[in-house]
Amino acid sequence: MQAMVYRGPYRIRVEEKDIPRIEHPNDAIIRVTLAAICGSDLHLYHGMLPDTRVGTTFGHEFIGVVHEVGSSVQNLKVGDRVMVPFNIFCGTCFYCARGLYSNCHNVNPNATAVGAIYGYSHTAGGYDGGQAEYVRVPFADVGPALIPDWMADEDAVLLTDATATGYFGAQLGDIAEGDTVVVFGAGPVGLSAALSSWLMGAGRVIVIDHLDYRLEKARTMAHAETCNFGEYDDIVVHLKRLTDHLGADVAIDAAGAEADGGFLQHISSSKLKLQGGSPVAVNWAIDSVRKGGTVSIMGAYGPLFSQVKLGDAVNKGLTLRMNQCPVKRQWPRLFEHVKNGYIRPSDMVTHRIPLEHIAEGYHMFSAKLDGCIKPLIVPSAS
Numbered sequence: 001m002q003a004m005v006y007r008g009p010y011r012i013r014v015e016e017k018d019i020p021r022i023e024h025p026n027d028a029i030i031r032v033t034l035a036a037i038c039g040s041d042l043h044l045y046h047g048m049l050p051d052t053r054v055g056t057t058f059g060h061e062f063i064g065v066v067h068e069v070g071s072s073v074q075n076l077k078v079g080d081r082v083m084v085p086f087n088i089f090c091g092t093c094f095y096c097a098r099g100l101y102s103n104c105h106n107v108n109p110n111a112t113a114v115g116a117i118y119g120y121s122h123t124a125g126g127y128d129g130g131q132a133e134y135v136r137v138p139f140a141d142v143g144p145a146l147i148p149d150w151m152a153d154e155d156a157v158l159l160t161d162a163t164a165t166g167y168f169g170a171q172l173g174d175i176a177e178g179d180t181v182v183v184f185g186a187g188p189v190g191l192s193a194a195l196s197s198w199l200m201g202a203g204r205v206i207v208i209d210h211l212d213y214r215l216e217k218a219r220t221m222a223h224a225e226t227c228n229f230g231e232y233d234d235i236v237v238h239l240k241r242l243t244d245h246l247g248a249d250v251a252i253d254a255a256g257a258e259a260d261g262g263f264l265q266h267i268s269s270s271k272l273k274l275q276g277g278s279p280v281a282v283n284w285a286i287d288s289v290r291k292g293g294t295v296s297i298m299g300a301y302g303p304l305f306s307q308v309k310l311g312d313a314v315n316k317g318l319t320l321r322m323n324q325c326p327v328k329r330q331w332p333r334l335f336e337h338v339k340n341g342y343i344r345p346s347d348m349v350t351h352r353i354p355l356e357h358i359a360e361g362y363h364m365f366s367a368k369l370d371g372c373i374k375p376l377i378v379p380s381a382s
Ligand SMILES: NC(=O)c1ccc[n+]([C@@H]2O[C@H](COP(=O)([O-])OP(=O)(O)OC[C@H]3O[C@@H](n4cnc5c(N)ncnc54)[C@H](O)[C@@H]3O)[C@@H](O)[C@H]2O)c1
Pocket: 038, 039, 040, 041, 042, 043, 161, 162, 165, 184, 185, 186, 187, 188, 189, 190, 208, 209, 210, 211, 214, 229, 254, 255, 256, 257, 258, 259, 260, 261, 280, 281, 297, 298, 299, 300, 301, 323, 324, 325, 373
């Protein structure tokens, strides 16, 4: 089969690999019909994540058709159209029993923190991902769900990560009726968080980025106010002005480890690897919420420490909440919102790229070229 293969930072190739085999009676093999590149894949692409091994296949946002099932799989049969959450999880451990699917203890030998994620380095379990024609899905009775007949493929694929994560980000913000929510990052996660904030009762939603074409999307798709941080000496001061000098009630970091806006932070994280990611967006979030406010962190960071303003967060009495999204937990409500037309994930799709050309897709998404917001990957056999 054809699969995206990592050859080192900024080096992606499409290579022939064996079609994955059933390795455990609980496995299924899925023929991928649609995948996506996530902002998290860019951290891998840029060589930010430890133990990203050459030869692995990325891709944790995908849907497909069941090609083969292991002998103990009961809920799926060959030919079923399925969506697969980006987390691999067992469904029964201490953490899964509490809905913390992204922290499953049975799927990753390094599972002291994160559980397992398809195609997300050996730090997240070392499983190959879905930017390929086929992918092995462990615990096939637990993670995947049948795609409802009424749901379009391009909506379903984004519910396996970007949209679910944005929704989760708003949820962790504990938004109260009328709250002002500020979202850092107008990528697919930030756009979804902004839109979801309204569904949770926000009275005002402000999105921050420095890419005007994405801020435009935040206005049209998420009905948000927007600010380009590149136009202000100090975006935090500007946000204070916009919020009666108190600050927002809730801030959501949807930018993550490679946030721009701080040259030294960028050099010390991306280039020198002295910290687990640039804390610019998370520090702006801490600074721009009011005392007693909540900061929800959806942006991904490496396991090393980052220079986060913890003292200010303590002294302001903030609540900090964060996790990798436990995707399947969000699906019952998200299915309703998509069915009722409140959320249309496919609105964010800007590119549909054949798997053979995935290297160009990575380059375009990474460099934010051609108005790229969300690139989908289409395997040729689909
Ligand atoms: N927690 C989870 O479960 C989870 C799931 C998916 C993605 N993520 C993470 O969420 C983040 C966003 O993902 P995405 O797919 O939307 O990525 P993306 O790269 O498309 O979007 C990130 C956006 O942040 C903007 N940005 C950069 N610096 C900023 C700053 N200082 N302030 C405000 N905006 C800034 C960029 O211009 C870009 O538009 C990534 O770090 C990704 O790894 C986490």
